[in-house]
Amino acid sequence: MPLKQPRFLARQSYRRRRMADAARLLPLLGVFLVLLPILWRPAESAEADTAVGGVYLFTVWIVLIVAALFLSRLLSAPHTQDTSGDEEPR
Amino acid sequence: MxxxxxxxxxxxxxxxxxxxxxxxxxxxxxxxxxxxxxxxxxxxxxxxxxxxxxxxxxxxxxxxxxxxxxxxxxxxxxxxxxxxxxxxxxxxxxxxxxxxxxxxxxxxxxxxxxxxxxxxxxxxxxxxxxxxxxxxxxxxxxxxxxxxxxxxxxxxxxxxxxxxxxxxxxxxxxxxxxxxxxxxxxxxxxxxxxxxxxxxxxxxxxxxxxxxxxxxxxxxxxxxxxxxxxxxxxxxxxxxxxxxxxxxxxxxxxxxxxxxxxxxxxxxxxxxxxxxxxxxxxxxxxxxxxxxxxxxxxxxxxxxxxxxxxxxxxxxxxxxxxxxxxxxxxxxxxxxxxxxxxxxxxxxxxxxxxxxxxxxxxxxxxxxxxxxxxxxxxxxxxxxxxxxxxxxxxxxxxxxxxxxxxxxxxxxxxxxxGVAQILPAMIGGIFWRGATGTGAALGLTVGFLIWLYTLYLPSFGEGGLLSARILAEGPWGIDWLRPQALFGIEGLDPLLHALFWSLSLNTFAFVSVSLFTFPGPVERMQGLAFVNVFDHDPGARGWSRGGAEAEDLLAMAQGILGAEEAQGFFEAEAQAQGKAGFLPETTPDFIERLERRLAGAVGSATAHAMIAQFAVGAAVSAQDLMAVASEAQQILEYSTQLEAKSEELARTARQLTEANDKLKDLSVQKDAFLSQISHELRTPMTSIRAFSEILKDPDLPAEMQKKYAGVIHDETIRLTRLLDDLLDLSVLENRKVKLDVKVANLHDLISKAVQAASNTRPERQFTLHRDYPAEHIPVITDTDRLVQVFINLVSNARKYCDAERPELTINARQRGGRVIVDFIDNGSGIPKASQRLIFEKFARLTDTARAGGAGLGLAICREIMTNLGGTIAYLPGQGGAAFRVSLPVRREVAIDAAAAE
Missing domain, CATH: 1.20.1730.10 (Sodium/glucose cotransporter)
Incomplete structure (x- = not known):
């Protein structure tokens, strides 16, 4: 639709959009980190790796939770002016 | 332990x-x-x-x-x-x-x-x-x-x-x-x-x-x-x-x-x-x-x-x-x-x-x-x-x-x-406008059947629903149809095997059929509304023309949402359109909103089907879609301010039209009123004159004299009553009436009214439905006047209800600071065109003889209720004539508020 949109955004709106991008990309990072142990081939290695693997997975988990907490705080903060027609909830 | x-x-x-x-x-x-x-x-x-x-x-x-x-x-x-x-x-x-x-x-x-x-x-x-x-x-x-x-x-x-x-x-x-x-x-x-x-x-x-x-x-x-x-x-x-x-x-x-x-x-x-x-x-x-x-x-x-x-x-x-x-x-x-x-x-x-x-x-x-x-x-x-x-x-x-x-x-x-089979249709539905219902149906069915065959049925174990032979050799000995080794792929974990085949064939069927089928108009609109849900564009509408009768829709909505909620919704919609009462105009917008509302209770498919039965021929077509699209382009060119203004104008115009119609009706009524009042006064006068002339004859037998005097007496009473009503009405209209405020139990008032009205057409057997426990509500108001309104409503029902087995339902309840009493009979009700006239003076729907009154009853009722700080309204869609009386529990508060305005 030929709605008039500004071509460049103010600093605040710009930040906000990049945070939305980060929120879209976070699950991809998560998938990568969760599937990473496949490359270690723990089934073929000789040493006992359940304990190490467990620590790794829980660490990844905590990192993802903290990242999500950070992003959700930023994205749900009330924003002052953004009339750009982006898919922001109002 | x-x-x-x-x-x-x-x-x-x-x-x-x-x-x-x-x-x-x-x-x-x-x-x-x-x-x-x-x-x-x-x-x-x-x-x-x-x-x-x-x-x-x-x-x-x-x-x-x-x-x-x-x-x-x-x-x-x-x-x-x-x-x-x-x-x-x-x-x-x-x-x-x-x-x-x-x-x-x-x-x-x-x-x-x-x-x-x-x-x-x-x-x-x-x-x-x-x-x-x-x-x-x-x-x-x-x-x-x-x-x-x-x-x-x-x-x-x-x-x-x-x-x-x-x-x-x-x-x-x-x-x-x-x-x-x-x-x-x-x-x-x-x-x-x-x-x-x-x-x-x-x-x-x-x-x-x-x-x-x-x-x-x-x-x-x-x-x-x-x-x-x-x-x-x-x-x-x-x-x-x-x-x-x-x-x-x-x-x-x-x-x-x-x-x-x-x-x-x-x-x-x-x-x-x-x-x-x-x-x-x-x-x-x-x-x-x-x-x-x-x-x-x-x-x-x-x-x-x-x-x-x-x-x-x-x-x-x-x-x-x-x-x-x-x-x-x-x-x-x-x-x-x-x-x-x-x-x-x-x-x-x-x-x-x-x-x-x-x-x-x-x-x-x-x-x-x-x-x-x-x-x-x-x-x-x-x-x-x-x-x-x-x-x-x-x-x-x-x-x-x-x-x-x-x-x-x-x-x-x-x-x-099993439930993961829904995923392709769901994700495709919210991100891809090209996804079609046929594709989704086929994908879901294929995925479901493969899951059933490769994982669900074998889960009962050998000798369960699938015999050990089928598991090992496939049905009828067809090797590549073995439930846990489809197409000859062996050695896979059974869960992984089922996951792979069910979801991949599901997605394939969904996507490929979607690519080659053409969705219907409603489907295309829903697709747009789902995929672009974050756009603020309201999008095309599902109904091109209204066409349905608001009263029928109200009756249907009451059955699903419950009477109070449906009436509230209709009243609010009517108000938004600038109309009074319970019946909004059945614009496509209104029908759309009603459908959404119903969908919240019975699901969108059922709600759509129910509305479709009323709005026959009004469902949108592909041509309408194209028309809407070009129309939408044009509308975009107007500024939003202009749009808002035109909406405002339309609303005012609607109100003006309504007021104008009412004025026209009133002028017709005024003429009717004059001829009516002359007629009402002349008929008793004529008979009084005629009989008094006869009485002048000194040779008249005594019993005849008595009879004719009686006729004259009756006619004068009728005249007096008419004049009383007129005076009463003018006092009420000028707000000069003195109210005698008392505390009373609503139950007693209703009983009194029913008792008093029972001599109207006493030959008719009436079935009365009342909820006695609910009626015990204290009211502080002019009780005599309130009873007068109730008597009028009950005797109206007795007079006009044309059902073979007449019934009258009286519902009373308290909502917030207001008492609401509904009088609903099971007759044929009042036609829509007459509904807004019945509260006017001398508005009588049937002929004079049958009514036996001057047609002032409801007009007086309305004035009384206004004086008591309440309202009386016709309630459509109840399967008969229905009136709702609503008044404040304490009269003074409402009057003071009204006076302050």
Whole structure:
């Protein structure tokens, strides 16, 4: 639709959009980190790796939770002016 | 050891507590104090029904059997939740804007409100839920068994199957009492959500307590646990890449498509912002739930005798260590996990069954379809209750057929893969406008059948529903059709095999058929509304012309939403259009909103079908779509201000037209009034003159004299009454009337009026329906005047009700500071054109002779009610003439407020 949109955004709106991008990309990072142990081939290695693997997975988990907490705080903060027609909830 | 009797008693007390919590939450919500009932915390906790008895008992068993693989079940949902911005946010927005009632409703609504799709999704969801419910029954039964085995006395049940039956019966009763108390227009259950939030806390606390006890009570802290893991049978991590990826994917899909997750995540969501809290808080909950799983598993494997069921370690470890109370808490945690899952799953499935199977069937079978009057809500509630019982019965049958012996996690995964079949249609529906209903139907069917054949049926074991021969050689000896080795691909894990074939063929069918079919107009519009839900463009409308009669629509809506809510909705809509009363103009916009409203109660497909029966020929066509598109382009060129202004103008114009019409009618009436009054005065005058002339004759016999004098007397009384009425009216109209305010019981006033009106046409037998207890409302007002209004209404009903067996219903109730009394008879009612005239002077619908009055009654009533600070209005759509009298409980307040204006 030929709605008039500004071509460049103010600093605040710009930040906000990049945070939305980060929120879209976070699950991809998560998938990568969760599937990473496949490359270690723990089934073929000789040493006992359940304990190490467990620590790794829980660490990844905590990192993802903290990242999500950070992003959700930023994205749900009330924003002052953004009339750009982006898919922001109002 | 805790005695078995105490265990049962504790369960009952716990259930009682849940009831109290749910009841209190509903009471609060009814009073409008939602507050913390709808906080992000409660929302997050309600999502925890993802963690069922499978998590509580099964995860430890899973870890003891295959190490870290159990984590995939919780990492999948974590990935979906932290990616809320992409999928969940869109789902929740769509759910709110389209008033979606279930996942079947979402799919059916997206693909052109097609009920066929609703039915397919409902069938998949019900079939896939049976193993899951069986899992809950099995775990509760097993945990009862743990306690019962040591105590042969008391209420110990003879065998597991009987225990499972008791558990299933109890849960059915519980769910019916909990989830179907009322039919909520938004399908929101405050009480249920509150109760499952409480259960979420109980199961988390219980599992953490057992975990802490195991790590620091039995073992010696984390380093000891690490050493024990190294020494245990699960020290090595036999990661199978296929299963690792596949299980993560299936659990991620399931958190989106499980009917109960959809219910709490989308349907019960009250605020989109709660989702952003849940995006990190729910993964945290999952992390806490799985933190102690491996420690409990390794300690259980080491401490407990070989051969004990690892699914029950959470319970048997504390028992073996002599911690009866901790075991009790663990038992309650498991019980919570199972009950909360069963309650929400059964409610979600019952909603789907009643909206997509029972209601459409009933609509097509009933004579007159949606046009026939009647309250549908009782039927909907009853069908939901029966569906809940049926869903639990199916779960029980699965439990019995499968023998109740399999590992919990294995059963749960079967259910997960079943509902994951909905994923392609769902994701395609919200991101791809080209997805069509035919494609979705075919994809869903193909995926469902393959899942049924390769995983569900074989899960009953050899000699179950599929014979051992079919499993080994394929049906009719066709080698490449073997259920667990389709197309000759052998050696794959059965779950992975089913996952691969069902989802890939499902997606292929969905996409390829979508590419080659052409969607209908409604489907295209819904596709646009779903995919572009974040655009502010309202989009095209589903109805091109109104066409339906507002009164018929009101009668139908009352049957579904309930009288009060439907009337409120219609009144608000009429007001927004600048009209008074209960009947808005049936513009396409209004019909659209009404359909949404109905969809919230009975699902979009049924609501669409019901509206379609009224607005015949008004459904949108492809040509309309194109017209709307070009029209929309033009509208965009106008500034928004202009648009708002023209809307304002249109509203004013409508009001002016209405006022003008009324003025025209009034002028006609004024003429009629003059001729009427002359006529009314002349007729008695003529007879008085004639008879008094006769009386002048001195030869008249005495009895004739007496008779004629009587006639003259009667006629003068009639004249006096007419003049009295006129005077009364003019006093009332000038607000000079003196009111005699007293306290009275409304019940006495109504009784007095009914008594007084009984000499109007006393030959007619009238059946009167009154609700005596509800009528006892104190009112402070001019009681004589109020009774006068009541008498007028009752005697009007007696005079004009043309039913063969006349009936009159009087409903009284108090709403806020107002008393509302409805008088409804069962006659043919008042035609729409006359409805706004009846309160005018000398407006009489039938001929004078029959009415026997001057047509001033209702005009006086209206003036009286205005003087009392109340209103009187005609109530359309009640199946007869209906009047609503409404007045303030205390008269002074309203009058003062009116005077201040």
């Amino acid at each position: 805790v005695p078995f009797n105490i265990l049962v008693a504790v369960c009952l007390v716990y259930v009682g507590l849940l009831f109290l919590v749910a009841f209190a939450a509903e009471r609060r919500a009814e009073r409008g104090r939602v507050g913390w009932l709808r906080s992000p915390l409660v929302y997050t906790l309600s999502l925890s029904i993802y963690c069922t008895a499978w998590t509580f008992y099964g995860a430890v068993g899973y870890a003891a059997r295959s190490g870290l693989e159990y984590l995939t079940i919780y990492l999948g949902p974590t990935l979906v939740l932290i990616g809320w911005w992409v999928i969940l946010r869109k789902l929740v927005r769509i759910g709110r804007s389209q008033r979606v009632t279930s996942i079947a409703d979402l799919i059916s609504s997206r693909y052109g409100k097609s009920n066929v799709l609703g039915v397919i999704v409902t069938v998949i969801a019900v079939v896939a839920a049976t193993p899951y419910i069986a899992l809950q029954l099995q775990s509760v039964t097993l945990s009862f068994g743990v306690f019962a085995s040591g105590t042969p006395e008391g209420w110990a049940l003879p065998d597991q199957s009987a225990t499972a039956l008791w558990v299933a019966g109890g849960l059915t009763l519980f769910t019916i009492l909990f989830g179907t108390r009322n039919l909520d227009a938004n399908e929101r259950h405050h009480g249920v959500v509150m109760a499952i939030a409480l259960e979420a806390v109980v199961k988390l606390v219980a599992l953490l307590a057992v975990g802490i006890f195991v790590v620091w009570g039995v073992a010696d802290g984390w380093s000891d646990i690490a050493a024990r893991v190294h020494a245990s049978p699960i020290a090595d991590w036999p990661l199978q890449p296929g299963r690792w990826i596949g299980l993560t994917f299936v659990s991620a899909a399931a958190v989106l498509t499980l009917p109960r997750m959809f219910q709490v995540m989308v349907v019960e969501n009250s605020d989109e912002r709660h989702l952003s809290t849940a995006s990190w808080a729910f993964p945290l909950y999952l992390l806490l739930m799985s933190l102690f799983v491996v420690p409990i598993a390794v300690v259980g494997l080491a401490e407990l005798p070989a051969g004990s069921n690892p699914d029950l370690f959470v319970l048997t470890l504390p028992l073996a260590e002599g911690q009866g109370k901790l075991a009790m808490l663990a038992f309650l945690g498991g019980f919570s996990s199972a009950t909360s899952m069963v309650i929400v799953a059964a409610i979600a499935l019952a909603t789907m069954v009643s909206n997509h199977v029972v209601m459409p069937l009933w609509l097509s079978l009933r004579e007159g379809g949606a046009r026939a009057p009647g309250d549908v809500r009782g039927l909907v509630l009853m069908s939901r209750r029966i569906s809940i019982a049926a869903v639990l019965a199916l779960g029980y049958i699965y439990y019995v057929l499968s023998g109740g012996s399999a590992a919990l996690a294995a059963i749960g995964l079967i259910a997960f893969l």
